[in-house]
Amino acid sequence: xxxxxxxxxxxxxxxxxxxxxxxxxxxxxxxxxxxxxxxxxxxxxxxxxxxxxxxxxxxxxxxxxxxxxxxxxxxxxxxxxxxxxxxxxxxxxxxxxxxxxxxxxxx
Amino acid sequence: xxxxxxxxxxxxxxxxxxxxxxxxxxxxxxxxxxxxxxxxxxxxxxxxxxxxxxxxxxxxxxxxxxxxxxxxxxxxxxxxxxxxxxxxxxxxxxxxxxxxxxxxxxxxxxxxxx
Numbered sequence: 001x002x003x004x005x006x007x008x009x010x011x012x013x014x015x016x017x018x019x020x021x022x023x024x025x026x027x028x029x030x031x032x033x034x035x036x037x038x039x040x041x042x043x044x045x046x047x048x049x050x051x052x053x054x055x056x057x058x059x060x061x062x063x064x065x066x067x068x069x070x071x072x073x074x075x076x077x078x079x080x081x082x083x084x085x086x087x088x089x090x091x092x093x094x095x096x097x098x099x100x101x102x103x104x105x106x107x
Numbered sequence: 108x109x110x111x112x113x114x115x116x117x118x119x120x121x122x123x124x125x126x127x128x129x130x131x132x133x134x135x136x137x138x139x140x141x142x143x144x145x146x147x148x149x150x151x152x153x154x155x156x157x158x159x160x161x162x163x164x165x166x167x168x169x170x171x172x173x174x175x176x177x178x179x180x181x182x183x184x185x186x187x188x189x190x191x192x193x194x195x196x197x198x199x200x201x202x203x204x205x206x207x208x209x210x211x212x213x214x215x216x217x218x219x220x221x
Contacts, residue, residue: 004149032207043110044150044198044212086149094140094163095210097149 002027004087004098012104013077021072021101023061023087031089033063033070036097038084047072047085057081079105109133111213113199119219120189128184128216132201139182140210141174142198150198156182189220 003026013019025031033050048056050063050070061072070087082105087098112131120126132139137158142150152166156176164174171189176182186193196215202208 009147043214046209049209088149090207092163093207094152094155094166095150096152097142099147099149 002031002089002091002096004089004096006085006087006098006101008101009099010102010104012106014106015079016076019072019074019077019081019103021085021087021103023070023072023098025068025070025087025089027068027089027091029091031091033061034088034090034095035059035061035070035072036086036088038086040083044086077103077105079107081105111199111201111211113197113213113216115216116214117217117219119221121221122189122191124189126186126189126218128186128197128218130182130184130199130201130213132180132182132199133211134180136201136203136211137179138202138204138208138210139176140200140202141182141184142200144196144198144215146195153184186218189218191220194218194220 005024007022035047036044037047038044059074061070063070084100084102086100088095114129139156141153144150154174155163158179171187173185196217198215199213200210202210
């Protein structure tokens, strides 16, 4: 079965501290993995995808096929990073989302 | 340019009524997706259009839900005999080309069934 698991509903991190949002997936095949972000009162938007191997707003995510994980990391949290983050995978053209993790950056 | 738009932004209806939710994709985007997001959950896939045809409607929960895209642009999600469990935010997204393009999301329609 195709599934995305984000174990943390809420993650609170102090400004300047490292951030890691966990994501594990289940998929029989080679999925495409994404992180989406939703800032307060804004629409859902793509943050990054594993195939591009980019760093967006200081965030990176590495696909670990052995552990079936795609954790999102940032070395130094900023207050503007506070948002809802969704890990997602695409298989057969449709995207399957996790339940999301709310990241709260403490001043 | 304009992004994906959805109307209405909010809809309150009584149980048993019929509702229509509209999505205007980004001009030129051939792929269009509908998702449903219940409270505390991530978006859940409903249906995917490529042009005018539904390429994958496996996410529609039952036959009360139906979607159309007659001219390959605007899409309407139709829900018959609404139930309280249908209350959610309904999201629309569009992308260029086939299903591999980046999806751009609309602001959503919040449906409340009383």
